[in-house]
Amino acid sequence: MNEISLSLYILHYMKYSIDHKSPVPLHIQAEELLRKMIAEEEYQNGKLLPNEVELAKVLAISRTTLRQAINKLVYEDLLIRKKRTGTKVNNCIVSSKSNNWLSFSQEMKLRGISIKNFELHITWVYPDEMLANFFEIKTDRKVLKMERVRGTSDAPFVYFISYFHPRIGLTGDEDFKRPLYELLEMEYSTVATLSKEEISAHAADDVIANKLRLSNGSPVLFRKRFVFDQGERPIEYNLGYYKADSFVYTVESRR
Amino acid sequence: MNEISLSLYILHYMKYSIDHKSPVPLHIQAEELLRKMIAEEEYQNGKLLPNEVELAKVLAISRTTLRQAINKLVYEDLLIRKKRTGTKVNNCIVSSKSNNWLSFSQEMKLRGISIKNFELHITWVYPDEMLANFFEIKTDRKVLKMERVRGTSDAPFVYFISYFHPRIGLTGDEDFKRPLYELLEMEYSTVATLSKEEISAHAADDVIANKLRLSNGSPVLFRKRFVFDQGERPIEYNLGYYKADSFVYTVESRR
């Protein structure tokens, strides 16, 4: 690479730079920087990152240190390396790692996808038999129900229904635009620790089709989620209807 | 560490050793070795791994390389490092083993469902770009393709397509009515160890609808499965189309 394009790079990455005097480790700084970089539009379209040696040179860190940062993102499946070609953003639509406990919005943010809340509806309802049973409460004890439709700026792609255990103490006036599990953890010292999920395919009924702007009978991915706290006490029952092809559930298992 | 305890270590790790002449990278070998080590009972009880410099010395690899391996397991949350103390097994997350490794027919049997094979079709085909890439072979090298439709005595409910890596040595004349992973293990000494899966919902196209006796556009649960052996070498690529509501995927995760 010649002087000119090198200085272009320098210019380009001015806004992100590494502070060698900062107490935070260089590879952490580099990681942060990469996360910001790959959130940018141009990288979403499959543009390659600058190659390792050059980028290391520009950031004035060693290639090893840079690789340390890149590797982390590769492991998180946010970047894909290819020999002789380079490293680029893994822009496959939406996916969720099973052991990852990021909230929906956090994960979307990570991938540089901005999400829009289409609907947010809070009510207090009587639980049905099943829910009362799961929460281990009587059916005459009201629980907080949250309905939510979310998607990209273009169109909604998921319809959530959540029920929360009254024990938590939610009033319904909380700011539900905040990441949910953060809210529970910060304000209600309830930590979601265990989740049991059931994933299946369904045909959209009237309600679902309407919410997701689909025609009746369209395929949706349905996820039922039972969430527990540290003491394995039930805290949330969550139903999610995802527009087909908008959500891929990834699971990694080893025996 | 003195001579005696060092040689104890050597003895102890004789069974696991690193082959410097093998084509598989040292850090991969080290990773495998660690996985085996930490599976041992004594390490489950909070026993610390040997410290990095010593272990590196015993295995005759550099500390950096060893750390590469350890880091991967740390990232997977299998190991926990602690300064001044050492690295030990994180035995609190054993639940991920809930991921059953039963084969399809075994699992059905367990549930008391007798299954019927509707179709079983074996061919040799050229892999497409993606498959060749996964198998790390050229697109002109044929691979064994197995198609299979199975269900209850009433109706089919799943359509499988499997591709097997030529390395395994399958001829196509095997008895595919036997449990598949048993066959691979017994006859071809190929042990499926790691599986990465992607689950999503789709609308059935002509082919799928026909195989499963559904109408076009009906919802199906689609599962893509990448299967690897001990050395993380690819051995199978499997596509499964399940009739909606006939299959529920359950996942349990703990953080």
Place this chain on the structure above:
DNA sequence: TTTGTTCATATGTTTGTACATTATAATCAT
């Protein structure tokens, strides 16, 4: 036209080295 061959260039692997950080243990002064 097809098939090798080579070259350039990207990531991949591995080592050796050095110093920083930090939690604990041992020591010392009070």
Place this chain on the structure above:
DNA sequence: ATGATTATAATGTACAAACATATGAACAAA
């Protein structure tokens, strides 16, 4: 005894330097 200090032993961070390997592209030979 107890609080402060120091030493130690582990991981954490960082660099530079090789060499390995895969692959696209250009070119040459069949």
